[in-house]
Amino acid sequence: MTPPPFLGQYRLLRKLGEGATSVVYLGLDPFKNRQVAVKIIKSEFLDDPRNGRQNRKQLQNEAALAGKLIHPHIVETYEAVLADEISYIAMEYVSGGTLEQYIHADNLLPLDRVVEVLYQCCRALNYAQYHGVIHRDIKPANLLLDASGVIKISDLGAATRMDIEQTQSNIGSPNYMSPEQVRGESVSHLTDIYSLGVVMYRLLTGHSPYSPKNLAHLYQQIMQETPPPPTLLRKDLPLPLERIVLRALQKDPVQRYPSWRDFGNELAALGHFEQGDLEVNESEKFNILRSLQFFEDFSDIELWEVLRIGEWQKQPEKTVLMRENEMSDAFYILIEGSVSVTRGARLLIALRNGDCCGEMAHIRGQQLPRSATVTANTEITAMKIEPRQLAQLSEACQSHFNQAFLYVLAERLRLSDDRFSKLTS
Incomplete structure (x- = not known):
């Protein structure tokens, strides 16, 4: 894929990376004098005979979310364009890489940093839920770090607006999918809580919760097998952290944390963070509306x-x-x-x-x-x-x-x- 030197208002500077569905470039927005990440969607992804319609819906979701989710721990989407010639998403450029570099046993983050970044994720996903959005594809590759080490959650293209009828697709990355996703059941914020639990397990231990022989075996383990206690893999792990991650990984969604606030508050207690945050007002507004007869x-x-x-x-x-x-x-x-x-x-x-x-x-x-x-x-x-x-x-x-x-x-x-x-x- 050879892109033009300009795409919309963005000047493309260099290629940042490529995946199965898109190619990402570093771009410059000359009107606002800022660097942006421009993700050009591959035509074969949008025109796929089997999944093309759903893939286009994902891009439309991204367009609908542009400018709506403004949060310090969410990558801001500036623009999403779905066109016959070329389709692309322009978003905030985050320079520090992803959490993938820290899920290996020889390169783990300090425990206090793990707690901090997971707490930031809880804040962001709590905010997204209050705006009617669940992610459905939480994984280390979608958790970016900026230059100062602050988490930014990306790739809301797979997200579901909770008012959209289709909520039973098992979109997600296999290693991080919840049991209900594997079964093709309806998803909710509890699905994302499970997926973040898998991320947490890997950040703490450097290992996956499961050791499958193939994809079918992985799905069987996700649905039926209890992961090994993290302290078996890392002896110095505090028991409160083990308790938190194992609760997030419960097979039954009802047994997980009921809300991001509950999950985040337990992490906050360990990390001594302030529990009151930017999302309180949205929750209060919801409760007020719920109390009105109208x-x-x-x-x-x-x-x-x-x-x-x-x-x-x-x-x-x-x-x-x-x-x-x-x-x-x-x-x-x-x-x-x-x-x-x-x-x-x-x-x-x-x-x-x-x-x-x-x-x-x-x-x-x-x-x-x-x-x-x-x-x-x-x-x-x-x-x-x-x-x-x-x-x-x-x-x-x-x-x-x-x-x-x-x-x-x-x-x-x-x-x-x-x-x-x-x-x-």
């Missing part, structure tokens, strides 16, 4: 979808969210505080936590002059959603929004009837 019928996966598209706003008292006769089609979910809905000088209704406003424009399917003014009575927290963002959600999630709006309209009609009855009685 989202009562939404699944957890659908709530993560909503969090990805919603713009979380804090506004002071007397802020006008929407004004009568103003053209707009956004709607708001009130998270905390109170607003007044007025027409002219007349108060129509007061709304509080869990109520929505502005939904009529969405129901009518077009921008309309606002029929009322919505003003904050107190400091408020609200989530703003625009129709174009709503269209990005899965059909099931959109359907639940429509059902919730119908419930809101029915309830407001009931309140209006009650008020009218009292006036005429």
Whole structure:
């Protein structure tokens, strides 16, 4: 594959490496004056008669994630292009190599560094899960080190957005696949926890948890055999580390750590890291949405979808969210505080936590002059959603929004009837 000197806006400087599916070049983005890694996808990967469609879907996933996962321990994807002539992904360039160099018995990292890099992985994968993404191909080759030794997780092309229907593919590298991946079952963040457990085992011992004769034997061992305790392979290994890695490697997903936070907190306790981190706010937001009646019928996966598209706003008292006769089609979910809905000088209704406003424009399917003014009575927290963002959600999630709006309209009609009855009685 001979690439052109320029690919999009990127000038290609030199080849960094090549794999079965792609060739990676060091590039320069002259507009932002930064080095980038440009992965050119091989045409035979995308046009494969058996898996080409799925492979293209992976690249589309990468394009959808571009610019969305911004985290200090995730390789940032700048751009992904799927075209007839040439397809490529431009991403953050990470110069320090991968963890593959440290999974051999003669070149192991110090134990405190192992704990540190695994904790960083837990933080990043926790963040990705809160954005509805599971990786499905955690392995040392996808765990990069920058010049200062900080972990960056790469290759989210194999990742699954949790709202995409296809979740039963066994994408993954055989040595790091979980039992449920081998069986072709549905995958979740617990699958990634298992795979990171395999990485941890290798970083601690310099050996794989399994010693197969062939691929079929490997799959059998993954599903049925318990790995040797790491202390048999490394006598100086602290027992708490052995306990952590063996829990991550449990065959039954229910027996593994239930969350990245649980996994990370145990590592943090050993490494004396701060347990509070950048992902707390996302978890808190999820819990708040879960408590609101508006989202009562939404699944957890659908709530993560909503969090990805919603713009979380804090506004002071007397802020006008929407004004009568103003053209707009956004709607708001009130998270905390109170607003007044007025027409002219007349108060129509007061709304509080869990109520929505502005939904009529969405129901009518077009921008309309606002029929009322919505003003904050107190400091408020609200989530703003625009129709174009709503269209990005899965059909099931959109359907639940429509059902919730119908419930809101029915309830407001009931309140209006009650008020009218009292006036005429």
